[in-house]
Structures are given as C-alpha cells and as structure tokens.
Amino acid sequence: MVNLLSIADIKPKMRGWSVHVIVQEKMHIASSQKSPTRYQKFVFSDDQGSRVEEIMFNAAIEKMGSKLHTFKKYLISNADVREIEEQYQTNGLAIQWVISAKTVVEELSEQGSCVLTNEFTPISFKDLASYADSKSQTVDIMAVVVDSMPVIPIKRDSQESFVQRFLIVNEEMVPTVLSLWNTFVENEGKLLTDHHSKHPVLICRRLKVVTYNGIALSTRNDSVIVVDPPVRDARSLKN
Known part of the structure; x- marks a missing residue:
C-alpha cells in the first residue's frame, strides 16, 4: 500500500514519497529568455x-503535460523537490517540484468535490480602479462571459500580436472588458468564442488592470484562465 504524505510533509531533496493532489492552476508553456x-x-x-x-x-x-488537467485529482510520486530562490517565487510559494519523465503521475478515479483554495479571493469589479496600470499588482476574478469580439492583429514592439476582447460580468452585474493576448487567444479565446452563447463562467488568476476605454482587464504571461470550472461557486454564479 502506498504511504501517502501531505504536501507540507514533503521537503527539499526528499525521495520515495507519494501524495494525492488537485491541480489548481495550469499555465501555458513558456520559453526561457536566454535559452531554448x-x-x-x-x-x-x-x-x-x-x-x-x-x-x-x-x-x-x-x-x-497533457495528463494534468485543472481541478482533477492525481497521485504524484517521486518528483525532485527543491527550494525556489526568492527572486523567482510567485504565488507565495517557496517549494517547487520538478516533474520529469520518471515521475509517476496517475489520475485518480475518485475525484470527489472540487473546491477553491483560500488563496483565491475574487476582487469586486468596483475596486478595479485602485489596481489600474500597476506593474506589480494583479487581480483574481470570477465572472460570466456575456459576449465575444473578433480577434484583432496588433503590432507591438515590431512584433505582431493578437488580442481578443470579451464582455464579462461578475456577481455584482458590473460589465467589464477582458482582453486575451496571443496564446490565450489560441486556446481559451477559441473555446470562449465557440461557447459564448452558453455564457461560460471564468476563473482568472493574475490579471492586470488596464485603462482601455475606462477600466478593463488583460492577461499577462503568467495568467491562468479556467473555463466552466467544476466548483460550486462557479455553478452558483452561472445560475
């Protein structure tokens, strides 16, 4: 029988451990600036x-990468465990697991109910202005997609980018524009466009607040967007 630990029990350089986890965030694939x-x-x-x-x-x-899906539950065994240098820490996390081809990743058949962690606190849209154009502060939101707009090519820094904007509302029924950029257009943007008439619910993390025709929201490279997450709070908002 597998000896299961909790995340808090697993320390740097520890070997021979197993744990049950839920994927809370899955970010897009990125490339290092100074290497391939x-x-x-x-x-x-x-x-x-x-x-x-x-x-x-x-x-x-x-x-x-394709085995791991947001809000699914998995057995993970024997990833390399290391501390994250302070300048590279995000999400308030100081420990990192490195999953290699040798790491055991098994989806569990008993998924149970999904809940959001306490660290997810969706902001009131009425408070967005206080975060406008901040380079260091980001916001988390939960909202419903009301409408989608076409993809627009834009030249930025001599490179072509793509943006797609969506009209969203939260539980306060405050309308706001959310702009998706590049990889988000190709992935979440396509999904939202195909299903916008069903008014999907979004959970978004680490969005930046911008001044685009007023106060609006925009993705960053490290943003996370989950469409119609299987959590009670999202179902309640949709209803």
Whole structure:
C-alpha cells in the first residue's frame, strides 16, 4: 500500500514519497529568455489546503503535460523537490517540484468535490480602479462571459500580436472588458468564442488592470484562465 504524505510533509531533496493532489492552476508553456528551454508551471493543492508549485521542462512537457488537467485529482510520486530562490517565487510559494519523465503521475478515479483554495479571493469589479496600470499588482476574478469580439492583429514592439476582447460580468452585474493576448487567444479565446452563447463562467488568476476605454482587464504571461470550472461557486454564479 502506498504511504501517502501531505504536501507540507514533503521537503527539499526528499525521495520515495507519494501524495494525492488537485491541480489548481495550469499555465501555458513558456520559453526561457536566454535559452531554448521550454517550461510549464502548475500549482497543486491537497485536502489540507497546502499548495506547491510544480514545473516541467522540454521532453517532460510532451510526455506529462497533457495528463494534468485543472481541478482533477492525481497521485504524484517521486518528483525532485527543491527550494525556489526568492527572486523567482510567485504565488507565495517557496517549494517547487520538478516533474520529469520518471515521475509517476496517475489520475485518480475518485475525484470527489472540487473546491477553491483560500488563496483565491475574487476582487469586486468596483475596486478595479485602485489596481489600474500597476506593474506589480494583479487581480483574481470570477465572472460570466456575456459576449465575444473578433480577434484583432496588433503590432507591438515590431512584433505582431493578437488580442481578443470579451464582455464579462461578475456577481455584482458590473460589465467589464477582458482582453486575451496571443496564446490565450489560441486556446481559451477559441473555446470562449465557440461557447459564448452558453455564457461560460471564468476563473482568472493574475490579471492586470488596464485603462482601455475606462477600466478593463488583460492577461499577462503568467495568467491562468479556467473555463466552466467544476466548483460550486462557479455553478452558483452561472445560475
């Protein structure tokens, strides 16, 4: 029988451990600025509410990345555990698991109910103005998609980018524009466009607040968008 630990029990350089986790965040694949290395980050949580950052590189992304889905539950065994240097810490997390092709990743058949971690606190749209054009502060939101607009090509810094805007409302029924950029257009944007008539619910993390025809929201490279998450709060908002 597998000896299961909690996330908090797993320390740097520890070997021979196993844990049940829920994928809370799955970020897009990114590339290092000074090398061809590709990486993808995740955030896991457990039933005790502990969280940890996970990262995989290059070949591991191809083999393991597609196995992990947001709000699904998994058995993880024997990832490399290391501390994150302070200047690279995000999400308030100081420990990182490195998943390689040798790491065991098994989806569990008993998924149970999904809940949001305490760290997710959606902001009131009425308070967005206080975060406008901040370079360091981001916001988390939960909202319903009301309408979608076409994809627009834009030249930025001599490079072509793509943006797609969506009209969203939150539980306060305050309308706001959300702009998706580049990779988000190709992935979440396409999904939202195809299903906008069903008014999907979004959970978004680490959005920036911008002044676009008033106060609006926009993705960053490290933003996370989950469409119609299987959590009670999202279902309540949609109803």
